[in-house]
Amino acid sequence: MKTYDLDHAATTKLDPKVYSKMKPYLETYYGNPSSLHTIGIENKKALNDAKKGVARLLNCDYKELIFTGSGTEAINLAIKGLAFKYPNKKEIITTKIEHKATLNTCHFLETLGYKINYVNLDPDGFIDLKDLEGKLNNNTLIVSIIWGNNEIGVIQDIDKIAEIVHAHHSILHVDAVQMLGHFKIDLQALDVDLMSFSAHKIFGPKGVGLLYKKKPIEIEPIIHGGAQEFNLRAGTENIYGIIGFYEALKNVHDVYLNQQQDLKDTTKYLYDQLKARFKFRLNGPDLNNHRLPGLLSLSFEGISGHVLQYQLNQRGIYVSTGSACNETSMEVSHVIQALHDHGEGTIRLSLGYGLSSKDILYIVEQFSDILEN
Numbered sequence: 001m002k003t004y005d006l007d008h009a010a011t012t013k014l015d016p017k018v019y020s021k022m023k024p025y026l027e028t029y030y031g032n033p034s035s036l037h038t039i040g041i042e043n044k045k046a047l048n049d050a051k052k053g054v055a056r057l058l059n060c061d062y063k064e065l066i067f068t069g070s071g072t073e074a075i076n077l078a079i080k081g082l083a084f085k086y087p088n089k090k091e092i093i094t095t096k097i098e099h100k101a102t103l104n105t106c107h108f109l110e111t112l113g114y115k116i117n118y119v120n121l122d123p124d125g126f127i128d129l130k131d132l133e134g135k136l137n138n139n140t141l142i143v144s145i146i147w148g149n150n151e152i153g154v155i156q157d158i159d160k161i162a163e164i165v166h167a168h169h170s171i172l173h174v175d176a177v178q179m180l181g182h183f184k185i186d187l188q189a190l191d192v193d194l195m196s197f198s199a200h201k202i203f204g205p206k207g208v209g210l211l212y213k214k215k216p217i218e219i220e221p222i223i224h225g226g227a228q229e230f231n232l233r234a235g236t237e238n239i240y241g242i243i244g245f246y247e248a249l250k251n252v253h254d255v256y257l258n259q260q261q262d263l264k265d266t267t268k269y270l271y272d273q274l275k276a277r278f279k280f281r282l283n284g285p286d287l288n289n290h291r292l293p294g295l296l297s298l299s300f301e302g303i304s305g306h307v308l309q310y311q312l313n314q315r316g317i318y319v320s321t322g323s324a325c326n327e328t329s330m331e332v333s334h335v336i337q338a339l340h341d342h343g344e345g346t347i348r349l350s351l352g353y354g355l356s357s358k359d360i361l362y363i364v365e366q367f368s369d370i371l372e373n
């Protein structure tokens with residue numbers, strides 16, 4: 001049976017070109033980059049070349065980059081790292097549609113006495129900028145906002161958000177994990193203080209995240225030990241992972257960014273085909289508005305998202321009901337719950353590249369088979 005991975009927001013397959021660059025550092029060049037002998041020094045050089053490469057592509061200084069073990073860890077480091085640095089500031093502003101990495105970090109800090117303020121959202125998931133402005137005060141430690149939403153695809157206006165946050169002398173962290181593969185991120189052009197990324201969403205390896213920390217911003221480490229990552233993330237570096245991050249990001253710039261229109265067109269074709277046959281609600285903004293290409297969150301009536309997911313899986317079509325980290329729960333995703341009263345029949349389709357119109361029609365036929373029988 002031919003299979004269709006429509007779950008690229010959960011993770012992506014490691015690109016063979018990326019893997020070929022990582023492989024020598026798994027098999028041959030095993031040195032610890034902190035060692036002061038040839039095998040260590042050579043690896044330190046390879047590591048620094050990869051870091052400088054990532055910095056060049058993101059247009060920042062490599063000393064502003066802290067490599068971590070995941071996007072989740074980068075987000076934890078941004079928020080907790082700042083909280084530990086400035087213990088007198090006890091309020092955090094975020095939204096109810098963040099990834100669990102942000103929400104549960106905030107919930108943890110709540111147990112330590114922090115107040116979490118959730119900014120109002122419109123029904124498409126866009127932030128109410130006036131409400132954001134009203135919630136900022138002298139006690140605000142950080143504003144943490146997801147840029148491209150992993151469940152409903154809404155893209156926030158980060159420039160406007162940064163302007164408001166900085167007018168109130170606060171600090172902005174942006175979860176850019178889903179944006180990295182779809183947009184050219186230029187950190188000089190963006191006025192953001194902290195930004196989190198992950199390699200496995202861009203056809204890179206799992207187990208590598210990245211936190212950008214603008215030069216003047218100071219944070220405390222959350223993992224203590226050696227002096228790696230400018231004393232901010234102890235532990236022997238994941239050299240092949242960081243090299244994989246660089247190679248994957250190079251591919252994004254050289255290959256995938258040129259295919260965004262195709263991805264949008266394919267997504268629209270699938271949407272139109274489904275819309276012509278079935279009744280459902282599109283969650284997030286409409287297709288011409290600010291949203292991630294390739295991502296459709298659809299709420300059907302009369303069927304649960306988990307049943308639909310199961311039935312599609314039986315037919316070789318892989319989708320999710322929400323964020324992959326919540327997939328074991330049978331509850332409606334917190335993102336859908338934050339925006340709508342009904343969400344039981346929700347599935348997320350996140351397309352990759354190279355689907356033909358024949359593939360799309362096959363996928364739509366499988367929906368018909370399930371929903372009409």
Ligand SMILES: Cc1ncc(COP(=O)(O)O)c(C=O)c1O
Pocket residue numbers: 009010070071072073099101146148149150175177178197198199200208209323324325
């Ligand atoms: C928007 C967003 N933020 C953070 C994460 C966490 O990244 P990682 O899987 O590398 O921990 C994910 C991954 O699911 C995500 O989609």
